Amino acid sequence: MIDIKAYQKEISAKTDATLEKVLPASDTYPGSIHTLMRYSTFAGGKRIRPCLLMATFDACGGRNNNEEKALLTAAAIEMLHTFSLIHDDLPCMDDDDFRRGKPTAHKAFNEALAVLGGDALCIAAFEILATTGRIDIIKDIASALGTNGMLGGQVVDIESEGKQVTREIVEYIHRKKTAALICVSIRAGAIIAGADPVAIEKLTQFGELIGLSFQVVDDILDEESTTEQLGKDAGSDRENGKATYPSVFGMNESKKYARDLIEKAWKEIEFLGERGEILNKLAEYIVTRIS
């Protein structure tokens, strides 16, 4: 039996050590932007994407072979995730003051530096990805982030605020805004481990399902938790008129949907047998947050 908490702790520590190595020191000139990049990157994220990447990498037999490449890719993805959060929190976007219990970047520094710091994390991530020599993964990640992925989801998210939306729109937003980057993390782990195309395809399906479930759960938590529990403003989705699952389907159906997605996801990776244990547990972790 693998201890999932210990696994998460191990991967978080390795990811953080890699981030520590690749991010410029705070006193490297110009110091303000490097301080901001580190502030937001080390603000207490749970490193879910790196955990999923490394768990997939391990499940596909990668460990002890290319581990450094996998960790660099995991660190780059975490930087890209942080870039998206910094810009998402800006006054002209979601206008959030707190993230993970700490002031958001534009609050702790200023708006101009938050825009540039986000940009810098994005560009530094591509520079790091280039050092791994895997151009196929760079293409995959850029595609998951672009207007047919994360950024497309953010646009529709913002443009749907305060509007009555269909199930299709809510699903589009979350598939793109959240699931795309989670899914590509899993794909990257499989590709670096040298998994065959059939395995990569099944893991991609798995990634999309748990990515979507992750966002449904996030919506539920935003409704049901306190600000203290979340580390960010609770209920802000409803206040902002966001298109969320609970707002469209109600709470009970949303919870059922989140669990159904995870069960479907598990089926996709049955082929991994025992090697899939950590991935199964990470998927379970996503829904246990609401049970």
Add this chain to the structure above:
Amino acid sequence: MIDIKAYQKEISAKTDATLEKVLPASDTYPGSIHTLMRYSTFAGGKRIRPCLLMATFDACGGRNNNEEKALLTAAAIEMLHTFSLIHDDLPCMDDDDFRRGKPTAHKAFNEALAVLGGDALCIAAFEILATTGRIDIIKDIASALGTNGMLGGQVVDIESEGKQVTREIVEYIHRKKTAALICVSIRAGAIIAGADPVAIEKLTQFGELIGLSFQVVDDILDEESTTEQLGKDAGSDRENGKATYPSVFGMNESKKYARDLIEKAWKEIEFLGERGEILNKLAEYIVTRIS
């Protein structure tokens, strides 16, 4: 004798045709962000970076061989340049209402979409660069854009506003903010053409010198031109208390410096002989804007 105007026209047309091909159509969902990306990319830029890239590529014997790869790289660099302008114009940054005679992106659309549209151009550029298969160039470009390049220059630029600055700081700002991307355009042209390391090194020197001259000239034009001539607010640097060459050295010395840099640059590429004619003329074009 090569007609430089005709050359610029040819390369602009080819760059625009490539951009037309790689940018999602305006009606691709979600349409608003794709419309913004095209609005800013086709806002009438002079395509200086693509011209320098292709002229270097031609001078190093690349034409008829890898031309598509060179044009894709040129288009990606133009998208990265556009991304930087969109974010630079934001209210929290330079707060500019006009660019190339047209409303800036956040004015023509809105601020949230301008942030996301800039992000999307940056990410799409890396996706395009990945299709060229040249991971060395991706690394080079990311490095020129990051906090040791363009973004570092922008940070110091903003943080120096309204302050008395030294020659070293003005030079840092412009070397990083402007010269880095111009220089890497030239390097990319040389690398794709298969130039040898000595030639690449000399062309890198050439690129840094003309990149710096380009920014000195830009500062001079901001002081001496009308808003109509510039297509953006004239005198805005002085109003914003920007660290410019004329503000530190005076107008005459700035003009002399811009010319001296070009003359130094010419010496770096003497080795190209007649093949360097277009590059020499492009460099000359930079300073003739102020004579």
